[in-house]
Amino acid sequence: MNVLIIGGGVIGLCTADYATRKGHRVTIVDRVAAGHEGCSYGNAGMVSPSHFIPLAAPGMVARGLKWMGNPESPFYIKPRLNWDLLSWGFKFWRAASSAQVARAAPLLRDLHLASRACFEELAEIPGNDFGLVKKGMLMLCKTGHALEEEAKTAEQSRELGIPAEALDAKQTADLEPNVRMDIAGSVYFPKDCHLSPNRFMAGLKQRLAKTGANFLWETDVLGWRRDGNRIRAVLTTSGDLTADEFVLCGGSWSSLIARDLPLDLPMQAGKGYSLTLPQPRQVPQICAIFTEARVAVTPIGNTLRFGGTMEIAGLNEDINPVRVQGIIKSVPKYYPDFTSKDFEGIQPWRGLRPCSPDGLPYVGRARRYSNLCIATGHAMMGLSLGPITGKLVAEILSGEKPVIDIELLNPDRYAH
Numbered sequence: 001m002n003v004l005i006i007g008g009g010v011i012g013l014c015t016a017d018y019a020t021r022k023g024h025r026v027t028i029v030d031r032v033a034a035g036h037e038g039c040s041y042g043n044a045g046m047v048s049p050s051h052f053i054p055l056a057a058p059g060m061v062a063r064g065l066k067w068m069g070n071p072e073s074p075f076y077i078k079p080r081l082n083w084d085l086l087s088w089g090f091k092f093w094r095a096a097s098s099a100q101v102a103r104a105a106p107l108l109r110d111l112h113l114a115s116r117a118c119f120e121e122l123a124e125i126p127g128n129d130f131g132l133v134k135k136g137m138l139m140l141c142k143t144g145h146a147l148e149e150e151a152k153t154a155e156q157s158r159e160l161g162i163p164a165e166a167l168d169a170k171q172t173a174d175l176e177p178n179v180r181m182d183i184a185g186s187v188y189f190p191k192d193c194h195l196s197p198n199r200f201m202a203g204l205k206q207r208l209a210k211t212g213a214n215f216l217w218e219t220d221v222l223g224w225r226r227d228g229n230r231i232r233a234v235l236t237t238s239g240d241l242t243a244d245e246f247v248l249c250g251g252s253w254s255s256l257i258a259r260d261l262p263l264d265l266p267m268q269a270g271k272g273y274s275l276t277l278p279q280p281r282q283v284p285q286i287c288a289i290f291t292e293a294r295v296a297v298t299p300i301g302n303t304l305r306f307g308g309t310m311e312i313a314g315l316n317e318d319i320n321p322v323r324v325q326g327i328i329k330s331v332p333k334y335y336p337d338f339t340s341k342d343f344e345g346i347q348p349w350r351g352l353r354p355c356s357p358d359g360l361p362y363v364g365r366a367r368r369y370s371n372l373c374i375a376t377g378h379a380m381m382g383l384s385l386g387p388i389t390g391k392l393v394a395e396i397l398s399g400e401k402p403v404i405d406i407e408l409l410n411p412d413r414y415a416h
């Protein structure tokens, strides 16, 4: 079957990879140039079974409102009178309940663990070294209060069957001797991993090119040609492209791309930044998150990447230096041997996370069309869930029952 994939980020390329393995012929269309490093490249590279709680969780709205007053805080919504934003905010507020977390957590656990297994398989492919490190992740807590809160999450995690252990400062230092830390303690999630997202993406592109996938870079999808409940073609800046099956993996732009269909895919872009030190003064061996500051730290080879902030400010890729400063200022608080000077001359990277209001991705067939699948809205989990998303979509395209029940990810859950 000919499959046309819109979007060459991690979700589009993983979908292309698994679809190719099932014998489909794939074309990937993306509006950016081949070398453009969007959201799927400069991210923190964490594969995270520890992230079983969706973004929309109890307490998030109150915390978000508190953070909004501080321009250097981890979370910021640019106030604007925009119907899509208001409607998204209302849906987020509705979804941020214990009942929703209880429904979503077992599914997120299964998806992350299945995806982790996919990464292990992919790492075995000769010549496909993307730096997978299976040493876990540390949630570093500066304060006793944060440690108590994280310890509760660790308990929930163990109840779900994901190992997690609360450690004091000395136990954390014993586990991570490579970097000096100023913390009250941590929670250790041994099943988490990290990798180089840039190398993972490069490997996918190389493998796809070898297996005959067709890449159409610098090709903007502008609209659709429909015939009843079938999509006939996408209209692009390079002409009309026909296929048997279409998969929308447009990241933060997905609802815009699907607007004329029409499909109801509420989405906001959550901008984040990262800074990669080429020669850090210390290189931890285990990736970590500064809990209070919400900054992720990932050793990638000999380099060290710090990533964070969630800025809901529309489809806007400008770099906001005040928010970048928020990341830089957090570093010496947890790693006291680092200083702001370490970041002088480092170019910040930015990416737009595609955020659905309930914190769950949209994966599955669109109800109105017999040959359109959606795979988007992975927010802060797109790298981690990339391979399993690709695998599930490839199964759907091949008429198979997905290995995991993904009813909660139904792309029509907000449709009228």
Ligand SMILES: Cc1cc2nc3c(=O)[nH]c(=O)nc-3n(C[C@H](O)[C@H](O)[C@H](O)COP(=O)(O)OP(=O)(O)OC[C@H]3O[C@@H](n4cnc5c(N)ncnc54)[C@H](O)[C@@H]3O)c2cc1C
Pocket: 006, 007, 008, 009, 010, 011, 012, 029, 030, 031, 032, 038, 039, 040, 041, 042, 043, 044, 045, 046, 047, 048, 219, 220, 221, 222, 249, 250, 251, 252, 253, 257, 270, 271, 272, 273, 274, 296, 307, 308, 309, 350, 351, 352, 353, 354, 375, 376, 377, 378, 379, 380, 381, 382, 383, 384, 385
């Ligand atoms: C700071 C930061 C840290 C992160 N850390 C992690 C992490 O540790 N672990 C994790 O799992 N996730 C992490 N993420 C999230 C992860 O990066 C995203 O979830 C993921 O990259 C989304 O992938 P995607 O393929 O859906 O979107 P994208 O990578 O944005 O790809 C979508 C593609 O669609 C293309 N497109 C858009 N419009 C059109 C159009 N009209 N026509 C053609 N093409 C179009 C775009 O050009 C783009 O290439 C992080 C994100 C940030 C910002």
